[in-house]
Amino acid sequence: MKRLLGFFLLSILFIGCNDGDVIVTSFSFEDTNLQFCTGSDSYLFFKINNADTESISLLFQGDSDIFFTSDTTRVTLDGTSNYINFRIYNGQVSSSYFCNEVPPTTPQAIDEYLGNSGVAELVTIASYDDLDGIDSDDEGLLDTDEDGILNYFDFDDDGDNVPTLLELDTENADGDNNPLTNPKDTDGDSIPDYLDDDDDGDGVLTRYEDSDLNLDPTNDIDDVTVGPNFLNPKVSNSYILDIYREHSFDFSTNIVLKIYNLVLTNGKEQITYETLILGSIEGIQAGTLLTTPNF
Known part of the structure; x- marks a missing residue:
């Protein structure tokens, strides 16, 4: 569970080859839900298309209490601790591919774009009730x-x-x-x-x-x-x-996830996206918090 991946809502254009040609690839994730897994020090956000053969995901390093308060957290995509990838598989993929500590050996990714540049923004909206x-x-x-x-x-x-x-x-x-x-x-x-x-x-x-x-x-x-x-x-x-x-007091937290100035690469191909809305999750975490204030 070291990988955390996020997905976008709208179809996007992949632009760029070293010969100047424009490559256009359509992604259809707008009708699918943003999902997530959590590890000891990281969060994996991901989406799977309706055919279950493509995914886009975000690996996001964050504190364990990130969902307890309303805040905006921004991290720079660096290709190691925080990154995005888009994958195409040779078979149907499920959430267990991402959420198991040891991912299944099948299906296999037959194509992959890595996002090592850009900024991921996680907005958390926590509500409390006494x-x-x-x-x-x-x-x-x-x-x-x-x-x-x-x-x-x-x-x-x-x-x-x-x-x-x-x-x-x-x-x-x-x-x-x-x-x-x-x-x-x-x-x-x-x-x-x-x-x-x-x-x-x-x-x-x-x-x-x-x-x-x-x-x-x-x-x-x-x-x-x-x-x-x-x-x-x-x-x-x-x-x-x-x-x-x-x-x-009881709490419940919603999140919105966006990526800015994203650059995805696959060999000679390059994909750029100025603003990418990965999606939102309502009630990503909820429960009861206990605290004893001091005078």
């Missing part, structure tokens, strides 16, 4: 508790160790099924609890009203008729605890 019931567009780019995790993927926006989801309109009191339009405001200070680090306004931070020091103030209750101490202004015992709970 599952707190608030649309990410409504939370903007704020980081209320300044823990380095923006509110739209911070499951505890104010850093009080009480999940945001529990501090909204969990009972749907206003009947609009939007937990954000009527969030709880226990102390009536016009700062909703999910953005207020002292929910009951007793002068003790919510996370300090955690008498058993288990990073969960919701289960520390002196008066069951009122509820948790952090919502009871008559209880103001303080237990200094400057530790955040472990945070989790």
Whole structure:
């Protein structure tokens, strides 16, 4: 899996022979999907035509966390660590040809063009969701508790160790099924609890009203008729605890892959392409990330 190959969407013109003739070769990959394999330090992007007899691919060296953030990564094609090739086979080829550590011996490539010049651009678009019931567009780019995790993927926006989801309109009191339009405001200070680090306004931070020091103030209750101490202004015992709970959020990443100023060669023939759109993949990587911010 040392080879990573990428493919383009449109038919292209192969131009150039040393005798000045123009060679035109048509490629039909526009109706096929961009696929990929991953190795320890590289990514292989590839496409196979509808007849399963041709492929175009890109070997791309990248960090293991490349799909976790939104970014644009550019690498120079050098013929060794990053390169493109186009192949024609003497039989039908499948994705296993690329994704197996030991490629099959058949089919064999009967013609090959190598791309050792140009720039590959990988655009990653990562989206995060903290599952707190608030649309990410409504939370903007704020980081209320300044823990380095923006509110739209911070499951505890104010850093009080009480999940945001529990501090909204969990009972749907206003009947609009939007937990954000009527969030709880226990102390009536016009700062909703999910953005207020002292929910009951007793002068003790919510996370300090955690008498058993288990990073969960919701289960520390002196008066069951009122509820948790952090919502009871008559209880103001303080237990200094400057530790955040472990945070989790879901993520999904889409990619777009392009090549600029590509030069493909095969003996005396040369193919040039100013901009080559290899394709896109939605949800190329998805899952749940865990992190514990520091104060």
